[in-house]
Amino acid sequence: MIQSIVRTITLTGAAVALLVSASTNAQSGYFKDDFSWGFNSGIWQARSGSNGTPFGCTFAPSMITPSSHGITLGVTAGQCAEIRTNQTVGYGRVQGSLKTGNTAGTVSSIFTYTSWYDAPGRPWQEIDIEFLPSLGNVVHTNVIYQPQGGTYESWEQDIDLGQYGLNITQNLVTIGFDWSSWKIEWFVYDAWGNQQIIRTLYKDNGDGYVANNEIPQYAWPQDPTRIMLNHWHGDNSASGLYFPGEYYWENTWAYYDYLEYVPH
Template sequence: MKQLFKACVLALPLATLACSSTVNANYFKDDFSWGHDTAIWNARSGDNGSPFGCTFKPEMINPSSHGITLSLSNGQCSELQSKNHYGYGQIQGSLKTGNTPGTVSSIFTYTSWYDEPGRAWQEIDIEFLPSLGNVVHTNVIYQPQNGTYESWELDIDLAQYGLNIQQNLVSIGFDWGSNQIQWYVWDSNGAKQILRTVYKDNGDGHIANDEIPAYAWPVDPTKIMINHWHGDNSQNAFYFPGQYAAQAAWAYYDYIEYVPH
């Protein structure tokens, strides 16, 4: 039986064991054997509005003996959200996607004012969009409540690492720290390769291309999420994730792992 490990501290002088499962929770790895671990994940129900063109439904998550498939069809899609919130650490997994344009499959962190009033939207992304080809879309997103949306995007070609997300099971992740975020992948030879590194602004009065302003750095405990969705063919959706032609699609996830700092 799968189990979520909780962070525990000894509360003195009563010598009772107090456990926290909501902030900076401890290590987990879910290999999705016969489905997702319900101690770790909630299967999402509901929709996000435009440019999402589908409603998240738990029945679109298909289990197998090892790994799960997040399916979508016209108007229906799938998402898992962690029940707990997590701090700095490595978020990684292994997945393979189909080639349906207008869809997105992802591994990402997310928190916002929906978790806590007044909190900024903070997100770190790994996303695969067949409309872009054999690339991984990396991004950091920041938006204060009722404020301006900002993002720091970079697409990276996987072919240089001997990988194709539509042919290979790609093991990929990012390491989120207090001053650095680093995306990485294991190449076709099994060697770990750094894809991208961004840094928190060092305060020298100049924001370099690989820096993010200190005010926008993701700092709050966050959910870990995976999803598979399609766009609504609005103007925004044509930019991201591209035109969608009402086709069914899939994204297979072999595991997701969180390693705290």
């Protein structure tokens, strides 16, 4: 993770490498990447490979296009893009700014993810911000929980961006979530620059009743996790038609202006 340096110093190449290594290996350390001429490789790695159904494409680093400020994750028939943090993070605030194309059957995301692939026996835990043109001008929010070999559970809600004066295909939307040991708040900055809380989920308080805005204690995301950005298309299977909808083999894009993580 990148730390502020308040005085000018001269470092050898080895010392620079040591500083980057030390700062990126600290779990839950603050970072902000404005993706100037690409992503910071001290923070992120580009994904290669496929996730299987309902993904209809293979993640390829070549589908990531840098610019002087921001990166574009591209989608073509059979190819897509993803980056994820090198190190895991804990409770904190995840915030970014993005704009997407309007191609049905695609998804662009900011999310956290960990599972048994990171640690044997660890449940799948995910907190999502997703944009699906098949759903219209909404943000799809979700929390996912599944123990290894167990039942998949999710807490989904779609929120109309138009009520905040925003359109994800026309505006650069600044959006994020704040994740703690007892609450997850999704927020967006409206067209007038005001932060608006758009959804709140709470960890069940153990009173014997799980309300609509609560998640059972066993399913609360709590393990070290990675922050991920991706843009992909579905495979038009039955599950793909349900999420993210039918894909018509069009090329498209999702532009990410920055991503910031502030630990609690």
